[in-house]
Amino acid sequence: MTTLLASPIAMLPALVAEYVDFAATHFDELVVLTIQHALLAADTIAIAVPIAVTLGVATTYDDRAATVILWLAGIAMTIPSLALFGLLIPFLGIGSPPVIFALVLYSQLPVIRNTYVGLTKIDEATLSAGRGLGMTRRQRLRRIQLPIAMPVILAGVRNAVVIVIGVAAVGAYVGADGLGEYIFEGIRTGNTTMIVVATIAVSLLALAVDYTFGVVEQYLRLRNGETIDQALGTRFLTTLLSVRNTHQ
Amino acid sequence: MIEFDSVTKVYPDGTTAIEDISFTVEEGTTTVLVGPSGCGKTTTMRLVNRLEEPTDGAVYFDGENTRSVDEIELRRNIGYVIQEIGLFDHMTVGENIATVPELKGWDEARIDDRIDELLELMALPREFRDQYPTELSGGQRQRVGVARALAADPDVLLMDEPFGALDPITRDDLQDEFLAIQDRINTTIIFVTHSINEALKMGDKIAIFDVGEIVQYDTPHEILANPATEFVEDFIGENRLLKQLSITPVSDVMDPVEAHADQFDDVGGTAAAADGGERLSDPPSPSTDLRSSFITLLEADRSMSPVVEDGEVVGVITESGIRSHFRDGTEGA
Amino acid sequence: MAGVSTTVLEGIRYLVANSDQALGLLVQHLKLVLVSELAAIAIAVPLGVLAVRYERAREPIMAAGNVAQTIPSLAVIALMFPILGLGFRPAVVALFVYALLPILTNTIAGIDGIEQSTLDAARGMGMTDNELLVRIQLPIAFPVIFAGIRTSTVINVGTAYLAFFIGAGGLGRWVISGIDLFDMSQVFAGALVGAVLAITLDLALAGIERQLRSDSGGQTAAV
Structure with missing residues (x-):
């Protein structure tokens, strides 16, 4: 530790070699932990998104409900994750259940908020056109509002996923699966290499998922006819899809 | 006073806004630049206070190439009124009007007097001084906009469709009042509009723009009596004689x-x-x-x-x- | 539900019984939050201004800010351990990094949101870039920037719990040792003090904002 602080830059090549070496020798475990981490996040999102979108749609029906729901979801965000995990242990035991429960709670605000914003920011003329065509409220929601709002909702989901992956790492402290295990074990045993490799892995996972969702979001925006600066991945995806479409 | 010498402006995206334009604005007159949207009239005006820079040619202000003058100094001596008004909503009406005098470092008493003077000139009640622009109507806001532009006694006043966003009655009132004010302040004015009627009413001289060029630069009378091209004739529209009667005292x-x-x-x-x-x-x-x-x-x-x-x-x-x-x-x- | 009320009651009892220690942890926590937050404000607002003023600086600044926010908070804190070791300083650096983005994005959004006509008028009357910034852009963007500071502060209070893992103390101590000892009253007491801190700071900032706005003669009359 002290030698490291003395000349961190001179130590860098040696350190990198050490990290690579650790990653190579623990490759299988790292892959398993990363998959577990991703699965935990996927489970959470699978539960959280339907709830949040439903609540988001509900908020558009009633302004007062909107205020209350958004306020509650905002309050939930301020509960420290570690404390919430701990407090859920007596009810849900240790391991993934309390973590998933808490993460579902944390995912609510971004998704509800974006659903609400996406649905309400739609041009009034578009909606009255729908009404003029004789659509019922439910039809307008399904055929006009949700498709137009989809990129905004997805942006909220993207936001939530990033939060979930990050907080899930903390969940390892109460026994949830994932890369957090290595971080805490590294801290406990003073194994800095383990900490660094695990934090890099979890950061890469978050960045990769964020980027993927970003690309899908851009794709949806393009499909809605918006003009945007496309990320490399979006251009790749649109080319890929258009190639496939022409082959059909 | 202001001279455009073979000015061309091409935007970075390749569109040519104006091409090889030359004309002179005489001191103390009101010159109206009029034409359909996209004809380059606003670009021409913005070349005067260097919000745009010419690609080719030069604009002279009192015989001096504007590019050799410090742009900040130049702008502080040129009043600027735009259609969107652009009032600073976080400042009171008084603070808005005081902006340029403050930038120029006038002392407080002088600024204070000037604000009152301008409120009176623009027929705005004194109580407005401490109110915020968001509380005013569209017509009142543009009065403040004009007062703000006149605050530091500019040599030149640029007005970009100043009354374009107002309802017809308010617009008419403000035009009339502004004509009266014009006589009192004797400032050189460049006025941009897309309405030929407004141009005929406000201008001593009118420059009619087609896409990127001036097709006729003359007095309102001359333009009505002798339209230079078919475009000008079309642009003047119906009832040319009636329009002539309207602008003859x-x-x-x-x-x-x-x-x-x-x-x-x-x-x-x-x-x-x-x-x-x-x-x-x-x-x-x-x-x-x-x-x-x-x-x-x-x-x-x-x-x-x-x-x-x-x-x-x-x-x-x-x-x-x-x-x-x-x-x-x-x-x- | 009986379990919930027991935990709550036990938690409050624990808090009362250990109020001296609670105060000590609260002070540690508050120091972590305030130092990191002030540093974040001092860096993020100028960075946001730079990003708006220089088109070329914008993308790298936003990209760096986004990456900083996407990296999990635990990862940022854990990474400080090998780089800076244990204690207060590494924790503050980690919290600072994590507090930057909300202020940065709001500074940029606040200034970007100003109407083009307002800027046009200001430039047309001969304001220099700095006069434009001080007289127009910052005052108009102020509420948005301040909202970013509030969000950032509330998040910061929550993230600071993790600072205990790298030996910086704070309210994380009760929560973590409570989990270790399976003592829910201790966990609850730790969470409760933090929640009160978050709400108090948020309200205090709201008050400061109102004060600053009326001092500068801002839009209070119009709002």
């Missing part, structure tokens, strides 16, 4: 009182007349336009009317006089 065609002395029982006294028609309750003045004086005659079923200024008859306007002016106008076309 009575003083241009009135006869001296003595020429019709036999027609009046009370020469030089009142507006009472003796040609058999109704009495005129509101006789024209020398600055009234011919169109409304003609309507006055028709309504009163009369062939002539005294022209009254400050309670005195200063001339006589006759139907035949208007007719002959009307005919001269057509002949010229």
Whole structure:
């Protein structure tokens, strides 16, 4: 530790070699932990998104409900994750259940908020056109509002996923699966290499998922006819899809 | 005063806004740049205060190339009024008006007096001074916008569709008031509009823009009498003669009182007349336009009317006089 | 539900019984939050201004800010351990990094949101870039920037719990040792004090904002 602080830059090549070496020798475990981490996040999102979108749609029906729901979801965000995990242990035991429960709670605000914003920011003329065509409220929601709002909702989901992956790492402290295990074990045993490799892995996972969702979001925006600066991945995806479409 | 010398402006995206434009704005006059949207009139105006820079050619201000003048210094001596007004909503009306004097470092007492002076000039109540612009109506906001532009006594005032966003009645009022103010402040004004009627009403000189070029640069009278191209004729639209009447003041065609002395029982006294028609309750003045004086005659079923200024008859306007002016106008076309 | 009320009651009892220690942990926590937050404000607002003023600086600044926010908070804190070791300083650096983005994005959004006509008018009357910034952009963007500071502060209070893992103390101590000892009253007491801190700071900032706005003669009359 002290030698490291003395000349961190001179130590860098040696350190990198050490990290690579650790990653190579623990490759299988790292892959398993990363998959577990991703699965935990996927489970959470699978539960959280339907709830949040439903609540988001509900908020558009009633302004007062909107205020209350958004306020509650905002309050939930301020509960420290570690404390919430701990407090859920007596009810849900240790391991993934309390973590998933808490993460579902944390995912609510971004998704509800974006659903609400996406649905309400739609041009009034578009909606009255729908009404003029004789659509019922439910039809307008399904055929006009949700498709137009989809990129905004997805942006909220993207936001939530990033939060979930990050907080899930903390969940390892109460026994949830994932890369957090290595971080805490590294801290406990003073194994800095383990900490660094695990934090890099979890950061890469978050960045990769964020980027993927970003690309899908851009794709949806393009499909809605918006003009945007496309990320490399979006251009790749649109080319890929258009190639496939022409082959059909 | 302001001279455009073969100015071309090409935007970075390749569109040519104006090409090889040359004209001169005389000191103390109001020059209106008019044309359809996208013709380059706003770009031309923004070249004066260097919000745009020419790609080719030069703009001279008092004989000096504007590019050799510090742009900040230049802009502080040029008032700028835009259609969107652009008031600073986080400042009071008074603070808005004080902006340029403050930037120029005037002392507080002088700024204070100037604010009051401008509120009065623009017919705004003094209480507005400490109010925020968001509390005002559109017309009031633009009055503040004009006051702000005039605050530091600029040599030049640039007005980019200043009344374009107002309702027709407010617009008319503000145009009239501004014409009166114009006489008092004697500033060189460049005024951009897409409305030929506004151009005819406000301008001493009018530059008519087609896409990227000036097709005619002349006085309103000359433009109405002798449109240079078919484009100008189309742009002026219907009722050219009526428009001519609208911009010609009575003083241009009135006869001296003595020429019709036999027609009046009370020469030089009142507006009472003796040609058999109704009495005129509101006789024209020398600055009234011919169109409304003609309507006055028709309504009163009369062939002539005294022209009254400050309670005195200063001339006589006759139907035949208007007719002959009307005919001269057509002949010229 | 009986379990919930027991935990709550036990938690409050624990808090009362250990109020001295609670105060000590609260002070540690507050120091972590305030130092990191002030540093974040001092860096993020100028960075946001730079990003708006220089088109070329914008993308790298936003990209760096986004990456900083996407990296999990635990990862940022854990990474400080090998780089800076244990204690207060590494924790503050980690919290600072994590507090930057909300302020940065709001500074940029606040300034970007100003109407083009307002800027046009200001430039047209001869304001320099700095006059434009001080007289127009910052005052108009102020509420948005301040909202970013509030969000950032509330998040910061929550993230600071993790600082205990790298030996910086704070309210994380009760929560973590409570989990270790399976003592829910301790966990609850730790969470409760933090929640009160978050709400108090948020309200205090709201008050400061109102004060600053009325001092500068801002839009209070119009709002």
